[in-house]
Amino acid sequence: MSLRPAAGPVLLTMLAAGCAAPPPEYDLVIRHGLVIDGTGARAFEADVAIRDGRIAALGDLTAARAPHEIDARGQVVTPxxxxxxxxxxxxxxxxxxxxxxxxxxxxxxxxxxxxxxxxxxxxxxxxxxxxxxxxxxxxxxxxxxxxxxxxxxxxxxxxxxxxxxxxxxxxxxxxxxxxxxxxxxxxxxxxxxxxxxxxxxxxxxxxxxxxxxxxxxxxxxxxxxxxxxxxxxxxxxxxxxxxxxxxxxxxxxxxxxxxxxxxxxxxxxxxxxxxxxxxxxAASSSLGIRFPSWVLEGGQDAITARLDDAATWARIRTEMRGLIAERGLTDYAFARIASYGADASLNGLTIPEAAARVLEASDLDAQLEMMRRMLRAGGASMVYQFxxxxxxxxxxxxxxxxxxxxxxxxxxxxxxxxxxxxxxxxxxxxxxxxxxxxxxxxxxxxxxxxxxxxxxxxADRGRLTVGAAADVVIFDPAMVVDRATYEAPHQYPDGISHVLVNGIAVVRDGVHTEARPGQTLARTTHVP
Ligand SMILES: [Zn+2]
Missing domain, CATH: 3.20.20.140 (Metal-dependent hydrolases)
Known part of the structure; x- marks a missing residue:
């Protein structure tokens, strides 16, 4: 009560200092984007406001105030x-x-x-x-x-x-x-x-x-x-x-x-x-998956013993020929080495190419021998185009x-x-x-x-709706495309400008911000 007389002068002081405006309503407003809310509903024009890691408002937010803004004109805004x-x-x-x-x-x-x-x-x-x-x-x-x-x-x-x-x-x-x-x-x-x-x-x-x-x-x-x-x-x-x-x-x-x-x-x-x-x-998997599963039992020493035993290897080779034949394949040209710990210089080659380089032969027998050596040396991760x-x-x-x-x-x-x-x-x-x-x-x-x-x-992810966690992607639908290829995979895509996780930008203008707002998520649905 006794504070009331002071209210007027205090307000005037604030005005003089240029801070009369109430605090911002939101942390961030994304303006002029085309919102795709994740449900499959048609895209619609709307601004999106974020506060405390959540979607706080959606619609025409022309009058809203926030310390940060993103102009999403020409782009779509999605969960x-x-x-x-x-x-x-x-x-x-x-x-x-x-x-x-x-x-x-x-x-x-x-x-x-x-x-x-x-x-x-x-x-x-x-x-x-x-x-x-x-x-x-x-x-x-x-x-x-x-x-x-x-x-x-x-x-x-x-x-x-x-x-x-x-x-x-x-x-x-x-x-x-x-x-x-x-x-x-x-x-x-x-x-x-x-x-x-x-x-x-x-x-x-x-x-x-x-x-x-x-x-x-x-x-x-x-x-x-x-x-x-x-x-x-x-x-x-x-x-x-x-x-x-x-x-x-x-x-x-x-x-x-x-x-x-x-x-x-x-x-x-x-x-x-x-x-x-x-x-x-193409798929990606281990080299071992191309071998009969009984070959892989018991760890690397047991695997090596089987591969080194002539009679066992003959049996493995016969089964492997059967495994590719039943898929309608004639050799391992579909199999490309992604990461081979024992010899990284083979990364990127197909099995026939690797066999040609290492064994100076690329027929099916040479390919099988190449795979035997690779599995013996600890295996590899592979890309399979089939x-x-x-x-x-x-x-x-x-x-x-x-x-x-x-x-x-x-x-x-x-x-x-x-x-x-x-x-x-x-x-x-x-x-x-x-x-x-x-x-x-x-x-x-x-x-x-x-x-x-x-x-x-x-439960509170995957939809761009008020109250949901503010995980948001902003991209240009006319530009977005992958650039990574099988030969040169280490290339980021084009057209994705901003990515927010729990309201914080982890990608801004196409650059990773090094922010770490990710959370561990437990299942949110209740036991039936
Ligand atoms: Zn899998």
């Missing part, structure tokens, strides 16, 4: 892209994740293909303590928990071992994992039967998680693999998400139609089945398929990784939306935002 299929498990070692951020990715989901951290709580702490540029969520991986309990033994789990694996899954889910992943083409998950996977997936499902799968087969037996994934969803009672859906055998090109029909049939009777894909005609554009486009048109890169954490100019880690989102927008018109821009954005957010239970 940050959610990349649900990554191998960014060691994000704390590469905390800026520049190749993800520069293609608009604001959230990565790790723990895919059965491979994750064992201790999710510790992983979240490490990432939070380090500070990272993008948000991080993770699945808990089947291969990880199986290796922890059983090593790489090629047999069924005992009831006691199964119980220990279930306990690891349970703990990871309690610590915030978004679901349970398998990599049934990889050791040791490939040694597990469907029942084991059902028993573990059920634990994730009871906590509201999903089941994601790098399936047992992605070409010659694609339909059977999808049926197994669906059976696991039915048996364990949880949603199924098929990772990097593709047809990876030329002899089966076109089978994507049957694959999508199987998904449709399961959805029609009430099982939630979704998928993701990357928009490239998909068709028709299948990629058919899968892309399906409304339940999200876009995701399948990329690990790339380090600029190191190795010859798959270009998807630098370009997947930009390639979808530039090549498949703008050039080929396979899907509409709004639909592509939905496949990168609201669709994956919904499937993976990241």
């Amino acid at each position: 940050g892209f959610i990349d649900v299929h990554t191998h960014a498990d060691a994000l704390h070692e590469h905390p800026l994740a520049e190749h993800f951020a520069r293609m608009g990715v604001t959230t990565v989901v790790a723990g895919n293909c059965g491979s994750s951290a064992v201790d999710v709580a510790e992983q979240f702490r490490t990432i939070a303590d380090t500070g990272v540029s993008v948000n991080f969520a993770t699945l808990v991986g089947h291969n990880t928990v199986r290796r922890e309990v059983m090593g790489t033994e090629r047999r069924a789990a005992t009831p006691e071992e199964l119980g220990r694996m279930q306990a690891l899954v349970e703990q990871a889910m309690a610590d915030g994992a978004v679901g349970f992943s398998t990599g049934l083409q990889y050791v040791p998950g490939t040694y597990a039967g469907t029942d084991e996977v059902v028993a573990l997936a059920r634990v994730a499902g009871a906590r509201g998680g999903i089941y994601t799968s790098h399936m047992r087969n992605e070409g010659t037996e694609l339909e059977a693999a999808i049926e197994e994934a669906i059976a696991i969803g039915d048996g364990a009672g949880l949603p199924v998400h098929i990772s990097h859906l593709k047809v990876d055998a030329p002899i089966r090109w076109g089978a994507s139609a049957d694959a999508l029909a199987l998904i449709e049939r399961a959805r029609a009777r009430g099982l939630a089945v979704t998928a993701d894909q990357y928009v490239y005609d 998909m068709s554009e028709d299948d990629i486009e058919r899968i892309l048109r399906h409304p339940q398929v999200a876009l995701a890169s399948d990329s690990g954490l790339n380090v600029l100019d190191i190795g010859v990784p798959h270009p998807r880690g630098y370009g997947n989102n930009a390639r979808a927008l530039g090549v498949y939306v703008r050039e080929r018109k396979v899907i509409a821009l709004e639909e592509a954005v939905r496949k990168m935002t609201a669709l994956p957010a919904g499937v993976f239970g990241l």
